[in-house]
Amino acid sequence: MTTTAWVFPGQGSQKIGMQADLENIPTAKAKLDRAEEILGWSILEVCKNEPEKLSRTLYTQPCLYAIASILADLLFAAGQNPQYVAGHSLGEYVALYAAGAYDFETGLQLVKRRGELMDAAEGGxxxxxxxxxxxxxxxxxxxxxxxxxxxxxxxxxxxxxxxxxxxxxxxxxxxxxxxxxLNVSGAFHSHLMKEASQKFNEILDKVTFNESKIPVLANVEPTPTTHAGELKARLQQQMTGSVRWREIMDAIAANEVEKIIEVGPSQVLTGLFKRAYSKIPRSNISSMADIAAID
Missing domain, CATH: 3.30.70.250 (Malonyl-CoA ACP transacylase, ACP-binding)
Structure with a gap:
């Protein structure tokens, strides 16, 4: 078995058309329909036709979460299984979903609130x-x-x-x-997000986390864990804490990972791995076609 890590990109990786061929897959369409019920707007419409909305935090974060989560589902259905997961900023929410720390709806509701609070941030x-x-x-x-x-x-x-x-x-x-x-409204991942973080944690505190099925490396603490309490505590610090991606890459390499798969509409994270650990093979999954072609 090849030791594999799935990594999920964050805000900035979005692009028009990133829903690719997913809307034609019944299981994916069901999740997108459920997302529309939760959000009150259509991820498909924003991803296909509304570039200004897609670039706004309020919409960007739920869109990325939903698309990457669906891609993870399809990878699992194709018989692929990672030994580690990690996500960059927003991507950590997808990593936690993929690892089984919470269900799709719970993660989307968290991301919806996170996006609202970060979109409203000013002065940074x-x-x-x-x-x-x-x-x-x-x-x-x-x-x-x-x-x-x-x-x-x-x-x-x-x-x-x-x-x-x-x-x-x-x-x-x-x-x-x-x-x-960067084209952002606030000073994300800094102490200046303290008020937004406190409001977000009022929601997060009410969420029950599961023990994850796959070890997760968190932004604020880049060591693998499956412990529900640790996963939640680390996420509670994320909005004001630094994204320690360099250390996450070091930890993944130290755990003898043999393949990196970036799940989402970009090659940002595999690009960082290419420069830091060029000997570890990398691939990108952004569509059903990519999944069909995976080794």
Whole structure:
């Protein structure tokens, strides 16, 4: 048996047409119909015809969750089974679903509320930095109030988050090959999301988690666990905590994973694995056609 990890991308991986051929599959269509009942709007319509909505957090997160969850279902139905799962930010919700920590409807309701709260966030800024001196960056973050390392994606790619003034000071002070401002409304994965996180956790506290069938590596604690209490506690910290993706990749490699499958409409995470651990084979699943062609 090949030791495999499934990884699920987060916000930013969405694209028009990402529903691909899923709407013609009865089990997938049933989940999309159920999602419309929960959300009050159609994922299919947004994914097919409404690019402005799809780029807005309120819609992006439920769309990505539903599509990736359906792809995971179809992979299982095709006889594929991972030994580890992990997701980047929003993708962690799909990873928890795939692992059996909760059902599809519960995850979607959580993601719906998460998207609403994050969409309403104001007063923050996020920048992606590529090709920088890590020690210099960390030193500048340490001496600057109201800015944090939000996404530690790889040795050469991070995202910082905080108040606009604080983020601008760090970007101006740290030399990098490329710096890109992200199109987001708030300072996600920072202490500035504390109020939103508290409101979200009022909902999350009421959800009962199952022991997962597959070990999950969480954003805030990149060690595999199946323990229901740990999985929930880690998710409770996620909105204000950093996405420690670089460490997740290290942990996956340390557990001798032999294949990475990115489940969702992008190649972002497999791209990060390619640069960090090029010897681990990678593939991407974004449609039923991809599943049919998998080894």
């Amino acid at each position: 800024k996020m920048y992606a930095l590529m090709g920088f001196d890590r020690e210099q960056l960390q030193a500048k973050i340490d001496e600057t109030a109201d800015v944090v390392l939000a996404n530690d994606n790889s040795a050469a790619q991070v995202v910082i988050s905080g108040t606009p003034a604080a983020v601008d000071r760090v970007v101006a002070a740290v030399k990098s090959k490329r710096a890109i401002e």
